[in-house]
Amino acid sequence: MKQIFAIALGILAAIGGFVDIGDIVFNTAAGATFGYELLWAVVIGVGGIITYAEMCGRVAAVSERAVFDAVRERLGFQVGLVALISAQFVNLMTIAAEIGGVAIVLQLLSGLSYRALLVLAVLALALVLWLMPFGWIERVFGYTGLALLVFVVAALKLHPDWTQVARGFVPKAEADNLAVYGYYVVGLIGAAMIPYEVYFYSSGAVEERWRPKDLGINRANAIVGYSLGGLLSFALMISAGALLLPEGISPEHLGSVALVAEAPLGQIGLILALVGMLFAISGAAIDSAFAGAYNLGQFFGWEWGKYRHNAGAPRFTIAWALMLLVGFLIVVTGVDPILVTELSVVFSVVALPLTYVPILLVANDRAYMGSYGNGWVGNAFGVLYLLIVLVIAVAAIPLLIASNMGQG
């Protein structure tokens, strides 16, 4: 019973933790531009994060190594350093995007100036990380982020044409503008597979001392948690497709995302959407700042851990504080956070193979994994997704340029 309860809580946190600013931006923009046509890309992305997270969680439970331990052991210092630098570059852009997103939502809630709210957002995040025990952070942000489920209600209330919705799950590429279509495919898959989630997840598994007996929890968290998180992505795309596409509104601002919940549900829908976005995006900012600190700690062999007190893992503490600071400095220049979000997702796709490959190698290495190595199902998905990741990594930047960042 206690076990089931723990699994349920983990899954709840995974749902709230799945959606971040990248998912919000790409799913609503894809819905507003192509209606339901790109739902299949979300399915591919969710399958990817399930495959990758399950593998990393299993590697952590069996071999007691987090992602960047495995990266350095498998790739060595030189190539490992390249993987680290690219991961940190993407993490910083993600943090910048999330901080900007928090400030935009705060602005929608309060009407105060965006720059002042950026300062407030980064200070509040730093204080939460400095003062709050991690168990609390996880609950407060994971569970409050569930307010985003309002988009599921909104999607139902908007009475979309369900045959059209069902057709969206079948991959096809017959759009007028293939470059824009391709750009959104890359963005949707990239947003679902955003790498900080996996760094964070595997490091947490090592910290919580998962062992092979915990592999059931790992599988449940990855499969059920991320699938239900994917449901939120569907809901965002479907409601944007039902409401914004016919009106010809393109959601260049997070305000129009909240509007998607307000139109069918009124004031309460608007407030739930904004609160859900605030906590989901803040939680993502926290997780990505931790992910950056984890990567550095594991690569260089420092003391690290979110359950340690601040002085117990001092360089780790300084690392997350600096990541937040640099992220803040990026958005305080006035660069559009939606632009930073899109770039962070596209670059994360390019950097993804550098951490994906060593994890796939370790998951197949009997010396690390004993009898818990990848089975044929794990390898079929592992290799399939490696190919998908490589293809979208190669296509990402040409599509970004050819589609003028989705503007056509």
Place this chain on the structure above:
Amino acid sequence: MSEIDVGLGILDHQLVDSEGRHCGKVDDLELERVREGRPRVAAILSGPPAWRGRGRLGRLAAALARGRLVRIPWEEVAEVHAEVELRRTAQELRLGRGDDRARRFVERIPGASL
């Protein structure tokens, strides 16, 4: 498995002291009796200067980073599993000094022990 296999197998692994503290990585290895054809791991090398032996990027990183080279004689290794466990504390072996320096700074901020 010979000692040299164990030695090469631990390159880039985590160092843990006798109290369970994470205190650096196996950044390089010092081999001896290579010429005699019976190579043996004499010591583990840890710290930024040891990156010089790790290719061009390693040399560049070593030039940019601060920190001293620590030589840990092979006799100080207690056990090798996922991590490389040492027989003595990081302080005795002069490892983990980057964390010690950072701790003196972090400790001054209120709430550091939360």
